[in-house]
Amino acid sequence: MTLSAFIEDVPSGIAGKVRASAGSEEQVLIQVATDMAGRASFGKRFLVVTDQRLLVLDSATDDVDIPLTQIERVRSDALIGGGCLEVELRDGAPVRVYYSNSLTPKFAEVAEGIGLLIQGEDPNLPLELDRTHCAQCSRLLPEKGGICPGCIRKRDTLKRLLSYMTPYKARALLLVGLTLVTALIELVPPYIAKHIIDDVLTENGDLGLLYLYVGLLFGLAVIRWIGNVVRRWLNTWVGFRAMADLRADLFRSMQFLPLRFYDKRKVGSLISRMNNDSDQVEGYLIFDAPFVLSNATMIVGILALLFYMNWQLTLYVLLPVPPILIGSSLIWNRLQGYWRRWSARWARLSTHLNESIGGIRVVKAFAQETREGERFDRRNHALRDVSVSAERSWLVFFMVTNFFMSFGAFFVWYFGGVQILDGQLKLGELMAFISYLWMLYQPLKWFGDFYSFMVRAFAGAERIFEVIDARSEPFEDPRATPIPHIRGHVHFRGAAFGYDPGKIVLRDIDLEVQPGEMIGLVGRSGVGKSTLINLITRFYDTSRGSVEIDGIDIQSLRLEDLRSQIGLVAQQSFLFNGTIAENIAYGKSNASFEEILRAARAANAHEFIIGKNDGYDMVVGEQGNKLSGGEKQRIAIARAILHDPKILILDEATSSLDTLTEKKIQEAITRLVAGRTTFAIAHRLSTLRSADRLVVLEAGKIAEVGTHEELMAREGIFYQLVQTQQATSAVMATEH
Amino acid sequence: MGSDNTQGETKSLNAITPITVTHPERVDIDALRLFREPAWVLRLTIEGDRSYTRIKIVRAAPLSHPDQYISFLDAKDEEICMIDSMDQVDEPARALIREELDRRYLTALIRHVTSIRNEFGTSYWDVETNRGQREFVVQNVAENAQWLGDHRLLIVDVDGNRFEIADLTALDKRSQAAVEQVL
Numbered sequence: 043m044t045l046s047a048f049i050e051d052v053p054s055g056i057a058g059k060v061r062a063s064a065g066s067e068e069q070v071l072i073q074v075a076t077d078m079a080g081r082a083s084f085g086k087r088f089l090v091v092t093d094q095r096l097l098v099l100d101s102a103t104d105d106v107d108i109p110l111t112q113i114e115r116v117r118s119d120a121l122i123g124g125g126c127l128e129v130e131l132r133d134g135a136p137v138r139v140y141y142s143n144s145l146t147p148k149f150a151e152v153a154e155g156i157g158l159l160i161q162g163e164d165p166n167l168p169l170e171l172d173r174t175h176c177a178q179c180s181r182l183l184p185e186k187g188g189i190c191p192g193c194i195r196k197r198d199t200l201k202r203l204l205s206y207m208t209p210y211k212a213r214a215l216l217l218v219g220l221t222l223v224t225a226l227i228e229l230v231p232p233y234i235a236k237h238i239i240d241d242v243l244t245e246n247g248d249l250g251l252l253y254l255y256v257g258l259l260f261g262l263a264v265i266r267w268i269g270n271v272v273r274r275w276l277n278t279w280v281g282f283r284a285m286a287d288l289r290a291d292l293f294r295s296m297q298f299l300p301l302r303f304y305d306k307r308k309v310g311s312l313i314s315r316m317n318n319d320s321d322q323v324e325g326y327l328i329f330d331a332p333f334v335l336s337n338a339t340m341i342v343g344i345l346a347l348l349f350y351m352n353w354q355l356t357l358y359v360l361l362p363v364p365p366i367l368i369g370s371s372l373i374w375n376r377l378q379g380y381w382r383r384w385s386a387r388w389a390r391l392s393t394h395l396n397e398s399i400g401g402i403r404v405v406k407a408f409a410q411e412t413r414e415g416e417r418f419d420r421r422n423h424a425l426r427d428v429s430v431s432a433e434r435s436w437l438v439f440f441m442v443t444n445f446f447m448s449f450g451a452f453f454v455w456y457f458g459g460v461q462i463l464d465g466q467l468k469l470g471e472l473m474a475f476i477s478y479l480w481m482l483y484q485p486l487k488w489f490g491d492f493y494s495f496m497v498r499a500f501a502g503a504e505r506i507f508e509v510i511d512a513r514s515e516p517f518e519d520p521r522a523t524p525i526p527h528i529r530g531h532v533h534f535r536g537a538a539f540g541y542d543p544g545k546i547v548l549r550d551i552d553l554e555v556q557p558g559e560m561i562g563l564v565g566r567s568g569v570g571k572s573t574l575i576n577l578i579t580r581f582y583d584t585s586r587g588s589v590e591i592d593g594i595d596i597q598s599l600r601l602e603d604l605r606s607q608i609g610l611v612a613q614q615s616f617l618f619n620g621t622i623a624e625n626i627a628y629g630k631s632n633a634s635f636e637e638i639l640r641a642a643r644a645a646n647a648h649e650f651i652i653g654k655n656d657g658y659d660m661v662v663g664e665q666g667n668k669l670s671g672g673e674k675q676r677i678a679i680a681r682a683i684l685h686d687p688k689i690l691i692l693d694e695a696t697s698s699l700d701t702l703t704e705k706k707i708q709e710a711i712t713r714l715v716a717g718r719t720t721f722a723i724a725h726r727l728s729t730l731r732s733a734d735r736l737v738v739l740e741a742g743k744i745a746e747v748g749t750h751e752e753l754m755a756r757e758g759i760f761y762q763l764v765q766t767q768q769a770t771s772a773v774m775a776t777e778h
Numbered sequence: 779m780g781s782d783n784t785q786g787e788t789k790s791l792n793a794i795t796p797i798t799v800t801h802p803e804r805v806d807i808d809a810l811r812l813f814r815e816p817a818w819v820l821r822l823t824i825e826g827d828r829s830y831t832r833i834k835i836v837r838a839a840p841l842s843h844p845d846q847y848i849s850f851l852d853a854k855d856e857e858i859c860m861i862d863s864m865d866q867v868d869e870p871a872r873a874l875i876r877e878e879l880d881r882r883y884l885t886a887l888i889r890h891v892t893s894i895r896n897e898f899g900t901s902y903w904d905v906e907t908n909r910g911q912r913e914f915v916v917q918n919v920a921e922n923a924q925w926l927g928d929h930r931l932l933i934v935d936v937d938g939n940r941f942e943i944a945d946l947t948a949l950d951k952r953s954q955a956a957v958e959q960v961l
Contacts, residue, residue: 084909122840122884123886
């Protein structure tokens with residue numbers, strides 16, 4: 043039998059030790075490194091498993107060498123901030139290999155693999171785990187299998203950003219052209235002023251020439267004005283359109299991302315990608331980038347002109363430039379630190395605000411207004427302090443650069459004055475010089491910022507692109523089998539799953555469900571009932587084994603076909619802010635009002651809906667919060683009825699409701715369930731009486747399967763659960 | 779929390795609220811025996827009653843009260859009992875508890891910060907800890923660093939590894955400056 047292997051590179055010393063212990067005829071199946079030397083310290087250690095033995099090696103001498111036959115079992119134990127692979131032996135102290143959290147997924151697989159190996163099966167390890175280091179520069183990646191911020195080339199990001207301009211190419215090019223022209227036009231007036239002073243305002247000045255020059259100045263001012271208006275207009279036109287396109291791309295990608303992506307991220311941080319990151323990119327595209335372009339053009343133009351006019355004087359002009367540049371780059375880091383702190387504190391303040399206003403009822407109920415005020419003050423003062431510090435640094439920087447800039451003016455006045463006295467320079471030239479000097483320093487002062495604006499905007503763009511590029515659910519896989527009409531046969535074959543590779547939630551699930559059958563899922567909370575359902579909807583894929591629908595592996599089915607024929611009624615029914623009718627028709631947007639009515643009647647929702655002032659046109663509010671829990675639930679059931687799913691999932695659909703409402707909902711559900719394959723989870727076991735079969739889960743496995751009566755007769759786990767519930771309700775009844 | 783400086787009116791709030799706890803059943807701490815038998819199996823025995831192997835020793839409040847409120851869990855993660863303070867058990871048991879806690883909580887204490895590079899909102903740390911040298915990556919430091927006190931800081935890296943700075947002001951000047959750069 044050839045077995046699959048999972049081998050990492052090891053130093054030659056370790057490889058030598060492996061050969062020395064295992065000899066050449068043994069096949070090395072697992073060879074991995076851990077990042078903890080023992081339980082206490084970081085370091086390197088290696089776990090090697092051949093088809094005969096298990097070795098734990100490090101550079102020290104006390105290596106472990108155990109024949110596989112000695113191993114009782116292997117498990118990975120989650121610790122805080124790391125974990126421990128524990129190899130229990132038939133006899134003697136267990137072998138423990140510690141690892142940090144960075145390696146938890148790997149060792150979870152390894153533990154599972156060794157477990158299979160000692161049972162004589164193929165360890166069946168995945169050949170590739172998510173990369174933790176960048177393949178190019180080997181720096182640690184911020185997210186596993188994610189992008190390396192160091193290796194993203196800014197040029198590529200820029201190119202990609204610019205690609206959002208392509209639909210508006212003509213206007214974008216016009217924009218660039220106009221920007222260059224207006225920037226260059228800015229340079230002309232001082233030059234004309236020079237001519238006015240030197241050629242017109244002399245003893246034998248020519249009034250006609252003055253008309254010409256003033257006319258020219260006026261003409262330029264008009265052109266510049268028109269140019270700027272058109273430029274700004276084009277800029278906003280193109281910029282906002284490109285940004286809207288980018289945001290649309292981002293939103294669409296977010297919709298198609300798998301749930302797994304959302305598990306690992308905070309909703310807030312994703313929303314901030316939409317808000318802050320796109321704001322930054324927008325700001326850059328609309329304000330900063332054009333500013334940079336026109337200022338860069340001006341700087342180059344001014345320098346060229348100055349050198350052309352008088353190169354010696356230009357060198358004096360440039361004297362204060364190095365200190366300004368050095369100063370701004372030095373202060374930049376400091377300022378950025380302040381700004382970062384400022385935004386962090388601002389975020390904390392607004393979180394607090396959000397919380398205490400959102401929870402105002404609780405605040406008042408516990409009479410905590412004063413304390414909330416004190417907490418707010420603390421955060422508010424922290425924000426104030428950092429704002430003051432930031433502003434102070436900024437002011438110092440501003441003053442210092444201005445001081446240096448006036449130095450330039452001193453130089454030019456002095457050396458220019460000397461040159462005029464010597465007759466080498468005319469007054470007009472000197473005046474023009476001084477004008478250009480100020481025009482040059484202004485953009486220079488900002489140049490440090492431009493770079494950082496760019497970096498920040500690009501980082502924002504990268505974060506947006508990261509979401510856009512994240513692998514979405516395979517909605518458009520052309521190889522997928524279309525299944526327009528699901529019959530409703532569901533078959534789990536040895537399915538196993540864990541949200542984290544280290545923690546298996548479900549294992550060895552074998553269950554065949556006939557079309558139209560109703561299955562009740564029973565078990566303690568956290569046993570994996572909801573997880574089992576997540577496998578049917580394919581919110582997650584099994585890690586081992588498979589789920590088949592109508593005899594086809596769920597992973598090869600067209601996802602859209604699958605999901606559009608599954609209906610879900612959950613404990614917390616989520617309604618969107620819209621009318622009741624819109625919410626009922628959510629799964630079937632082309633439904634006629636007749637259909638909506640019928641669905642609502644079937645769901646026992648019609649009565650309460652017509653009791654509302656606006657009836658079916660009532661707006662339900664954010665997340666439906668203008669309706670009661672039972673009302674929301676019935677609308678969710680109507681939604682599911684109209685959606686007409688072949689497979690129906692009821693996740694605690696009747697819990698937390700009063701008896702009367704529950705009865706109504708129970709009725710509605712009975713109508714909904716008819717003729718559909720149904721999986722129902724309920725805590726109150728009595729509500730599952732109508733189920734054809736009950737499946738009892740225990741410790742991630744199927745423990746019992748059968749009808750209510752069969753399971754009661756068996757007196758197993760289900761029997762006990764029922765007993766406990768009856769006992770509790772009896773106690774509650776006597777207490778009342 | 780320093781809210782106890784508002785005197786007078788809050789006095790009644792500071793009084794201990796009488797709460798009766800009936801569950802879990804009380805375990806007599808004096809009857810608690812913690813030992814290894816054989817050497818690699820940690821056992822918890824309640825003298826004259828029952829015995830557990832495969833126990834877990836956890837801290838109820840690992841950050842605010844690391845050495846108090848130590849809880850013993852059975853193999854199903856259900857609490858067997860809790861001790862409020864280490865003083866309630868004898869020295870050999872205390873040593874065992876410390877050893878188990880040390881094994882379970884892999885938080886590394888940062889002693890020196892060699893460098894922190896900050897790029898695009900992600901910071902790359904190179905530090906010396908009580909467990910040795912280590913490099914790690916923190917995304918969005920402001921979100922993943924938690925102040926546990928005025929100068930105490932807990933940093934969680936991208937993989938969920940934990941690093942603690944017990945007292946920022948006790949670090950050398952360069953380390954402090956580096957940390958302050960990113961926070």
